[in-house]
Amino acid sequence: MGAVCGELHAESDVRLIVGVTVEGFSGTDRGSGLAVDDGVLVDSGCVTVNPRVIAVGDVARYRCRLRGRRVRAEHWTAANEQAGVAVTSLLAGATVTHFARHGYFWSDQYGHRIQFAGVATEDVRNVEGDVAAKGFVAAYHCDDALTGVFAIDSPRPFTRLRRFL
Incomplete structure (x- = not known):
């Protein structure tokens, strides 16, 4: 689903830089004890x-x-x-x-409504709509239990599935 969101950015001429981490900070080390x-x-x-x-x-x-x-x-x-x-x-x-x-967020990006609720797992299945057309709902599972719901431009099916989390 991250790749699908990446495509939305690319289609709008936004360059994503991924796989980069912060190597360090400069300044004084105050330390909080946390x-x-x-x-x-x-x-x-x-x-x-x-x-x-x-x-x-x-x-x-x-x-x-x-x-x-x-x-x-x-x-x-x-x-x-x-x-x-x-x-x-x-x-x-x-x-x-x-x-x-479990987490929930929504965002409007490039004219598309993106929604997510629950916990993402490796087992994700498209349950309604067309991923390529950027109008779909996908469900995440763990041992066949619904753990998360992701949608682009599908608020009603998203809300319907979210109730089962």
């Missing part, structure tokens, strides 16, 4: 190793129950949904509520 690894590591309550510090949104890296590895939810909807969990944990001084929602 555990970091491709983001600030948090528990399911958005609490860091220091219970007086929380992290949400793009920077927060939490363990995904489905995949069993740490992930970042890199869209404003995640930050919005994580905020209530994080504040509750911060005020309690410990993790008392848990962020358990």
